[in-house]
Amino acid sequence: MVSEHSQITQKVNDYDLAATLNSGQAFCWELAGPGEWRGWVDGKPIRVQRGSDCFRFRGRGMEIAKLSRYFQWSEDLSAIQRTFPDDEWMREAVAYSPGLRILRQDPWETVANFISSAMKQVSQIQQINRALRQRFGREMEPGCWSFPHWRVLAQSTEEMLRECKLGFRAKHLIVTARQLTEGEVSLEKIETMPTDQAREELIKLRGVGRKVANCILLFAYGRMDVVPVDVWIERAIRTLYFPKKRKVTDKRIREFASTYFGPNGGYAQQYLFHWLRTREKVAAVTRE
């Protein structure tokens, strides 16, 4: 028996859905219509639309607890923002998209996405996510394929993964899928580990280095103090916070990132990242 589509309306405050879904943390969302997004929560295809003070969800078998955990609308955003450093750049980044949130995503899909992300742009990571679903996932609704379990990818071949536009990352993803299948690393156990230990554990996975591990900790395990330093954040820290110093080592940048932005540094980083990326796009479009 196929359950019917249902609808859930949830009141939300301070939530910029577009910025949140489009800020390089999740790769399974696409615009389905004006203000309506199509994507996945808890392995189920859903649609979400922003009303004036609410979200309207449509889908089959949705659970409010799962939606709440994924979208994190209960987090007190202004309390989080109050922990950010009070400087000109942070103020500008927060003012640019004040309702930007950090989602709580499925660990495995986050691992796979960020292994795929090495030297890739957001749109390309989205393409890979889609290709993996179509090639290896289950069709839950016409045109909607679930993200494949690691056991499925572990049984595939590097060649098959390369057909999903993974390039040299295909090797990394298939080895990681096999490591998980063999129980070499447990994504479930990481949930309760202290952050440093969790990071070491994630780095055991092939294709996961420090930056990718930090993304996984922030976007899948809710470790809000973890700041992934990618080239955007590195560039931002160099130009915004060390404008006069010529030689600032990478180590110094990482140390600065992990202390300066405070107990919710990962959140702060996401505001800077989104502001820099889209501001540049806006500048490119409006350039005379």
Place this chain on the structure above:
DNA sequence: TGGCAGGGGTTGA
């Protein structure tokens, strides 16, 4: 239309 540089990172020497 085609050639070319370069990219949100990791690995292994």
Place this chain on the structure above:
DNA sequence: TCAACCCCTGCC
């Protein structure tokens, strides 16, 4: 510390 990895995109 640095080249190699693969391929898509944007630019000329």
